[in-house]
Amino acid sequence: MTPVLLPLGDEAATLRFGEAIDLALNARAHAFCAVLDAARPKGLREWAPAFASVTLWYDPDALSFDELNALCLRLASTPDFSHTGRVHELPFCAEGEFAPDLFETAARNGMTARDWLEAFSKVTFEVYMLGFLPGFAYLGGLPKFLDAPRLATPRKIVPERSVAVADGMCAAYPFASPGGWRLVGRTPLQMFDADAKTPTRLAPGDRVRWRLVGVGEFLALEAQWRG
Amino acid sequence: MARLIVEHPGLGVSIQDSGRTGFRKLGVPVSGALDQRLRIAANILAGAPEPAAVLEVLLAAPVLRVEQGPLRLGLAGAFSGVLFRDGDEKKIDSWRGLTLHTGDRLALKLLRPPGSIGFSGGLDAPARLGSRSTYARAGLGGPLGRGDILTCAPAEGADLAAPPLGSGEGPVRFIPGPQAEAFSPETFATFTASRWTVRPESDRMGLRLAGPRLTHEKSANIVSDGVTPGAIQIPGDGQPIVLRADGQTSGGYAKIGCVISADLDRLAHVLPGEELSFRAVDLAEAARARAEQRAAFEKWRQALATFGFDEDKLWSENLISGAISGA
Numbered sequence: 239m240t241p242v243l244l245p246l247g248d249e250a251a252t253l254r255f256g257e258a259i260d261l262a263l264n265a266r267a268h269a270f271c272a273v274l275d276a277a278r279p280k281g282l283r284e285w286a287p288a289f290a291s292v293t294l295w296y297d298p299d300a301l302s303f304d305e306l307n308a309l310c311l312r313l314a315s316t317p318d319f320s321h322t323g324r325v326h327e328l329p330f331c332a333e334g335e336f337a338p339d340l341f342e343t344a345a346r347n348g349m350t351a352r353d354w355l356e357a358f359s360k361v362t363f364e365v366y367m368l369g370f371l372p373g374f375a376y377l378g379g380l381p382k383f384l385d386a387p388r389l390a391t392p393r394k395i396v397p398e399r400s401v402a403v404a405d406g407m408c409a410a411y412p413f414a415s416p417g418g419w420r421l422v423g424r425t426p427l428q429m430f431d432a433d434a435k436t437p438t439r440l441a442p443g444d445r446v447r448w449r450l451v452g453v454g455e456f457l458a459l460e461a462q463w464r465g
Numbered sequence: 466m467a468r469l470i471v472e473h474p475g476l477g478v479s480i481q482d483s484g485r486t487g488f489r490k491l492g493v494p495v496s497g498a499l500d501q502r503l504r505i506a507a508n509i510l511a512g513a514p515e516p517a518a519v520l521e522v523l524l525a526a527p528v529l530r531v532e533q534g535p536l537r538l539g540l541a542g543a544f545s546g547v548l549f550r551d552g553d554e555k556k557i558d559s560w561r562g563l564t565l566h567t568g569d570r571l572a573l574k575l576l577r578p579p580g581s582i583g584f585s586g587g588l589d590a591p592a593r594l595g596s597r598s599t600y601a602r603a604g605l606g607g608p609l610g611r612g613d614i615l616t617c618a619p620a621e622g623a624d625l626a627a628p629p630l631g632s633g634e635g636p637v638r639f640i641p642g643p644q645a646e647a648f649s650p651e652t653f654a655t656f657t658a659s660r661w662t663v664r665p666e667s668d669r670m671g672l673r674l675a676g677p678r679l680t681h682e683k684s685a686n687i688v689s690d691g692v693t694p695g696a697i698q699i700p701g702d703g704q705p706i707v708l709r710a711d712g713q714t715s716g717g718y719a720k721i722g723c724v725i726s727a728d729l730d731r732l733a734h735v736l737p738g739e740e741l742s743f744r745a746v747d748l749a750e751a752a753r754a755r756a757e758q759r760a761a762f763e764k765w766r767q768a769l770a771t772f773g774f775d776e777d778k779l780w781s782e783n784l785i786s787g788a789i790s791g792a
Contacts, residue, residue: 244643245644245748246639246641246642247693247724247726248726248755249693250693252643252690254690256612257688259688262701283486284486285488285490285693286715288688288715289689290688290690290691292691293489293693295489296749298752319491349701367715368491368492368714369690371602372493372494372600372603373491373492373493373603376689401631407568412603413602432604432605433523433593438491441491
């Protein structure tokens with residue numbers, strides 16, 4: 239499918255590759271961003287990938303929408319996408335209050351909590367995009383046999399660093415916030431640090447595997463950055 | 466450095482500059498002052514280079530005492546104030562640039578939001594991720610507190626007065642899309658024909674509106690894509706949310722349109738209980754609106770000169786050109 243550029247006001251536009259949450263479409267969005275990172279076209283201020291699109295912010299007095307459209311169609315035709323993201327192994331703990339939805343999520347899939355966690359730890363997730371909160375990464379690739387829909391009633395407060403699943407995806411909440419995903423653990427790692435050179439642990443296009451740890455290791459890892 | 470102490474923090478007061486760009490791909494909102502022209506005007510009155518940070522006031526203005534002067538303050542917006550100096554009291558009008566000295570105490574009142582307070586050389590807050598703008602949710606600064614110390618460059622000079630900067634009127638202009646196809650022509654017509662009331666839950670993230678219920682052709686939910694200040698989301702309840710500076714970087718609700726850049730500042734001026742309406746325009750009209758807005762700001766700047774502003778000094782510091790291109 240040929241991508242379509244749609245105006246988002248007069249200083250931004252979204253290049254839409256498709257309308258589904260899908261690894262192949264998402265890879266096109268990351269590939270397009272990689273091309274922009276290298277080309278740094280004049281008049282473009284910023285770009286950000288989403289599931290199946292890339293939003294571009296531009297200076298409309300330097301680059302018209304039609305020029306931007308021509309530029310996007312030319313650059314988006316670049317066929318190759320070599321995976322450039324990093325691979326992360328992130329610890330998480332699924333004990334007690336860290337994982338209030340674990341048993342139900344496992345039971346919905348006819349599994350014990352232990353089997354569910356073991357299978358979950360074998361999945362390689364893909365960072366589709368960041369959004370919702372600073373550093374909130376939508377991790378795609380949760381297999382159907384581990385999946386569950388969002389909670390009917392979202393929680394008013396999801397504790398920070400909760401690891402959650404819903405609708406084929408996984409995420410770790412960088413901050414406490416309202417949220418409707420199912421909480422299956424908590425990571426001891428800081429997911430967003432405003433004073434770091436790269437403030438987020440995960441970037442679009444990265445890959446993630448989760449490593450189950452006990453409470454002792456959780457506390458030790460947490461103490462490392464809490465100081 | 467010149468120093469002020471916050472004797473009373475006011476309400477809805479935060480440090481804001483031109484915004485935090487370059488981190489949207491990591492989910493970090495742009496933030497920055499809701500009304501950028503008001504911020505630039507406050508900085509010009511105070512003698513601060515672009516893109517300097519100001520105190521943005523959205524509810525109640527602070528009370529400030531100068532611990533170490535002299536310094537200059539620029540008041541843009543509908544303030545009134547009382548200056549306490551050497552046992553005397555003096556009434557202060559808004560749209561002023563004035564010098565404060567050690568020991569001065571300034572009690573400000575905001576008659577109508579928003580207001581912007583500029584400081585000589587710019588408010589000296591630490592830049593984080595390239596910006597001084599407050600975004601408390603991610604630990605980037607926080608609300609102003611009692612006893613906080615504000616620092617800025619020392620400066621003094623003659624008092625200045627400026628005409629108020631207009632914020633525009635008539636329907637708010639928007640470009641339809643990117644999910645225009647999610648709405649029928651009738652729904653679209655209802656959106657542009659209605660008057661929308663600002664709900665009290667509105668904040669720096671978004672302006673929440675109440676009016677006739679807008680329906681979607683299929684679903685309110687889309688595969689999340691990028692959003693930006695001005696994006697008009699229509700969630701399942703059919704009541705629009707217009708994103709503002711602290712709005713998240715992506716969203717899963719269909720967007721009927723996005724407010725043009727020349728009308729973004731105006732969104733800071735509609736208060737809870739007040740009404741606004743929308744008019745669809747094309748990109749050519751948005752370009753004309755940007756040019757008109759630049760001309761209007763230029764006119765304001767020229768009016769400053771007749772109010773006794775030192776224009777030569779401004780040009781020599783290249784303040785205005787920076788202010789306009791950065792706007």
